[in-house]
Amino acid sequence: MRQMRLRIRCCLIVILTILSIIMFVSFYTILSQTHEIEQKSNIFKKLPDKRNLNHHHQQQQQQQHIPFWQALEAQNIYDINSMPRNYTVENQPNINDKIIENLFQLVNNHKLDIITDKEMNIDEFDQTFIDTIITKKKRKFNQKQDNAGDNLNTKRHKNDEKLSMATEKMISKKYNRELRKYVINTLWTYKRKYQDMKEINLADMLYEKIEQNEPEKLNTIWFEYLKTVTNLHVYNTDSKILRRILYRLLNNEILQASELTQGTQIKLILELGDGIEGLLKPYRVPRNYQTLPDHYYFSDIERHHAEIASFHLDRVLGFNRVPPIIGRILNITSDLLEHAVPDLAKTFFISPANNTCFRGRCSYYCDTGHAVCGRPKDFLEASLQILLPRPPVVEWHKITHPYRRSYSATKYAKWESNENYCYDKVLNDDYYHNRLLLDMTDLAAFDFLIGNMDRHHMMRISSFGPNSALIHLDNGRSFGRYDYDDLTILTPIRQCCFFRYSTFQRFQILYKQRLSVLLNRSLKTERLKLILINEHLIALDRRLNILLHLINDCVKQHSVAGVIVHDGI
């Protein structure tokens, strides 16, 4: 009997030991996985960003470990802990709220929205003066174009400086004044011409083509969405379709993945069924990664979260010119590799860390050293944007931005040295005597807020005809700095001193209700967490203030009616 008891006890002890070993092993495995997550931040602690070396010690103490249970919740745990959070803003502006309030009052007193043509408070411009000067200047400009070729080289740059100095002398301030009046007049004429025009939508425009070639697409959600893509915007906030199309982007099964060869950095086209095609840009860098100090805007890596944030900001600003986009988590193997066309499939591999990667074939960052890899294994965050119909179905206008940067480390663009550039090149050109001018200033305001220096072209659907809004594509190189506001992005507004009335009114509301609060609210609807870190939100409020100060400077110089234009849009 005693022996029996002893045996039972022994058995119990053995079972308990085995159980505790199993528990210990499984607990260790879970812990070590969390440890893997936390290790990343440790790596960054050992290798601080050079710019922040002086702050580094401080920040090291500030960085805290994220508890295990929080780590399970936060998908972007790498992002949250990966880099120092302390910073000082460079070129901090002198902001005065009173100036902004006064500006609002001044503009509101003008009641630009109810002024009729007759009451327009702009003096008659001198038509003959404009005519003679414009023809002269056009001839001169064409000559310059012919002489210098199309390259932005230093030699030409020096030449231009001489020429533009001469031009400036020849064409007096009077010319600029007359030209400004003339442009405002053309915009009023434009308004009169188009204000009663019905919006055109893509569904109506493409109906026959689709009925002939792919009639099955007429009953899709995609076709419903096309009804809301018009010459004025690429979605309708009031329509249920926006929610439905975002839902499809987020949840539809991926049927095929291929690489979009246009552009420089990796992006995939995903076929999503229901007629929908999506443009995917993958996770590349953490949310608080700042553009490397030695990188020009044209070397900067594209950020999927910047694309998503830009969509939300554009919507908050009331433009509705960024095609709908969502953040989505994908499985690299089952969502992408298993549906990849052969050319793309060839570029997949398993990394030494056992993560699935692909590198694609694009011209920038498409080598094994810069591959897109799962973190961990197959887990990939990406942005997915609806792909609008492209040529030959729909014709696009790709307009070289007059304020395009030089895309070279050694060369300058003309607008950088010629303060009269807007009058010389933009206001002078009847190509801009329509909505394009104020679309361009809208875009400059948008780009300044998001910190995008990479706006080399302006895109619009030309099939809509001349009254067609710009479409704000390609915002991946924005939100690169939160500690620096690049004032040169505002050059179109500073030099032209024009701004759209409706945009100004919207900005007034956003200023009063706080842009960062409204944007953050919009971002909360996103599935991916923490699209913009707080530092970027703070920067947005700061930049809106700077922009309003700039408009105030313009108004001081040219009066309200000479700057703020109500073009009916």
Ligand SMILES: Nc1ncnc2c1ncn2[C@@H]1O[C@H](COP(=O)(O)OP(=O)(O)OP(=O)(O)O)[C@@H](O)[C@H]1O
């Ligand atoms: N949502 C979209 N709908 C339709 N076409 C699109 C869309 N997004 C991008 N495109 C087309 O694909 C081209 C390349 O996309 P994007 O500009 O985002 O890539 P990129 O690598 O940044 O290009 P680049 O190097 O020229 O700046 C665009 O110029 C445009 O013609």
Ligand SMILES: [Mn+2]
């Ligand atoms: Mn680009």
